Amino acid sequence: MKDTKLVFRDLEDSLNELKLSRKSPVNVRRQFGRFLTLTQQLTGMMRKECERLTGYKWGASEFGEWNSVTDLFKKLRRTDYHESPVVINVRESQHFLVNTYKDEFGEEYGGYLTFQVTWGLGDPFASDISSDLTPIFFGKNKESIEDIKPDIVDYEFILDPRTDEIKKALELACSDDVHVLSEKCFEILEKYYQFYQDRVKELMKRK
Known part of the structure; x- marks a missing residue:
């Protein structure tokens, strides 16, 4: 199994676990944290794998369907890693x-x-x-x-906008519900993963 496929399956699993955790605060917090981390790890693994298989340097910007929800997750990761933990x-x-x-x-x-x-x-x-x-x-x-x-x-488990940047991003995403946002984010990441697979196959044919 390719490394990127493994990370994507972990991402899918974390979303499923999040869906099953609607009555457990500790599980919601943990599974959302896991999901948030894996959204970043997916692109990181793509960069390593794509260069190893094709010699091409992969960039997330090649994918053209990023939206306000995925932008929110990008900001949440940065805040969670460098400023303060995400609060639900x-x-x-x-x-x-x-x-x-x-x-x-x-x-x-x-x-x-x-x-x-x-x-x-x-x-x-x-x-x-x-x-x-x-x-x-x-x-x-x-x-x-x-x-x-x-x-x-x-x-409903909702995100606490601890910064003005996150507050604005939540408004643009039109939801603060952890489960709703995670599902919408996964929908885009699933398309992103398929786009990556197709691109790698194309690049490997050129070798």
């Missing part, structure tokens, strides 16, 4: 069913009142999510507030 927070949404509706076919749909808060992970080594968000209820019977529980609770 949690955005929690609590959805309370307040009404139900029926469409013309008799299908029922819920109408929800949603409350949202962003909080720090606290213990970055925690294996479970522990929420400090108290259910909020606007009603007449205030004594029963402790008995009111949300019907649905959603968690």
Whole structure:
């Protein structure tokens, strides 16, 4: 197996592990860190492998589909390596069913009142999510507030923009969700990897 293929498979594996880690803060932090490192390692390995196989010096700039998401990851790597570690927070949404509706076919749909808060992970080594968000209820019977529980609770792991540069990059990427951004980044890197393979085959034919 070629070295570049091995790194790409590791990258794919880290994304899959990240997807499976939605309820474990420590695993999200570790797998995202691994994914971030491998995005850089992929190009580094391409440079070494391409020159060894073809004598040609590979450059990531040859690929023409880099976008705002991959630019964000580039900035995150630089910040993580040289300034401060990437910090991940949690955005929690609590959805309370307040009404139900029926469409013309008799299908029922819920109408929800949603409350949202962003909080720090606290213990970055925690294996479970522990929420400090108290259910909020606007009603007449205030004594029963402790008995009111949300019907649905959603968690998103989001990047904390610790610098103005990262804040701007997140705005351009149109998301701060770790899972969403990683999947979008991988989509481009998968195309990049295929582009590299095709280019190496072409160069080897010229030897």
